[in-house]
Amino acid sequence: MARKPIVADQFYDSDFDNLQKQITNCFEGKLGPGTLPISKRDGEILGIIVPHAGYFYSGQCAAWAYKEIGEAAMPDLFIILGPDHTGSGSAISAEDWTTPFSDLKADIEFAKVLEATAEQNSGIKINNKAHEKEHSIEVQLPFLQFVNKDHMKTMKMLAIMVSHDVNIKKLAEDIKAAIKLTKKTVCFITSSDFTHYGENFGFTPFIYNIKESLLEMDNGAIETIKKLDSSVFLNYVKKTGATICGTLPIALMIDIIWQDVSDVHLLSYYTSVDITEGKDYSHSVGYAAMVFK
Template sequence: MSRALWTDRPGPVTRPPAVAGMFYPADPGELAAWIDGALNRAAAMPVPEGVDPGRVRALVVPHAGYVYSGQTAARGYDLLRRRDPDRRPRRVAVLGPTHRVGIRGLALPRADFMATPLGSCPIDPAGLEELAQVRINAATHAEEHSIEVQVPFIQRILGDLPIVPLAVGQAEPQEVAEVIESLVADPQTLIVISSDLSHYHPHDVARRLDDQTIARVLAGDDSIEPDRACGCRPLDGLLHAAPGLGWSAHLLAACTSGDTAGDRSRVVGYASFAFTEEDR
């Protein structure tokens, strides 16, 4: 993927924050304090049995406003903070669904950097150059929140390290799996899948549906439907790739917006998972 495909103008291009002040605080100090508080609360919880933070190769975390799902996301990101500094990833690929501009396949932004109030991360698509399902599409990234809300957590723990922001549209599990496999050929690349679960059911109904979806994720079912997880395309790709990579799924936390800051009559479900590399 040549530099000419990244931008049609000279000089570096930055994708600016689109949802700061809406999904998360726009003030850098307030944002850092919010994330630190969420991570500290997560650190007070025990790590689930069988989860070695040093073996985590992928996370699945929600992408709603922080007041709703940020604490659930923090349960995943806490595992990164628990790692020895010399074993932390050097690059993070974030795969999230498209909410505003639909696409076929997967898309990188037409940018060299992705900014949040905490700084700017360079975009590094190494490993994707030969994959036909990956293209450049500025429009689908322009106002998309599913990837952006993950970046401040990454920055707060790992700094402004290289990231691979990939919007995932209509794509088969094997197409997404091929992208993931290409990315993690670099063992210092972490995968983050951005997905919420069910939408707009009463709390008790949502928990029942989400429990079913959670069981399917843990069983490796790569046919999760859009009404069960809005990020089902990237999630199904991860589930398709995981067996061949020797990765196992572990549930970290689950809740609904009714548990955090919302009306229980119409909720959105959230969960976080870790995928760990097992001995072969």
């Protein structure tokens, strides 16, 4: 059994050819990187932060991060960290995932090693059902396949949903231990939108200069992420109340890779209002793409 898509035709096109065109337009759009990845495949990427809204809104931002992946050396495994929007709790997925392009193979061996390693520490378990209704990881997969077309049949992924029911520090220890045991090269894909502003999100801390205030809030979060200290980032989110849905996955990735990172920078940032070319920021979401090398 493979996990079936739940947001095809909502967040992205379900037709093979139309989806290819949709993703190509994300790369070539005015807020995208401008070009498709060049298949040079060198250099190592430790991780990216990438949004997970509908491609109409956040696809051009996501394209910046996936261009980096498409031009980097191919890892043994992509670990995709996503937040829990459904209340299902933290969980490892140990099944393949279906997209309009093809099935994406799960690294079941790694999943089992991680579950065994975590048994006496973070306690995270394999739970495929927990992933059935969560969109944040699914939205990443067509982009990942698009920039790795030559590796479609051999590429491996592992989906991990991260919620408040797990100790982030302990889970980071478990993932690092599993990487060491399996001797895998890994690239992390951390799925997160940035600040959600508006009454629908229950977040209206300012009513004047909303655009500037949102930019200031998200820029502050981005700068704390660059410090590669999860406690600094988590404290910032707690202090400001920034509604960054992938706060825990971001903190987890930082705890896993911080010692190995030599370069981290912002690739793209804009808001949903920039896409609609409106001026009303009373309901808006920030999107950021970052790369860690």
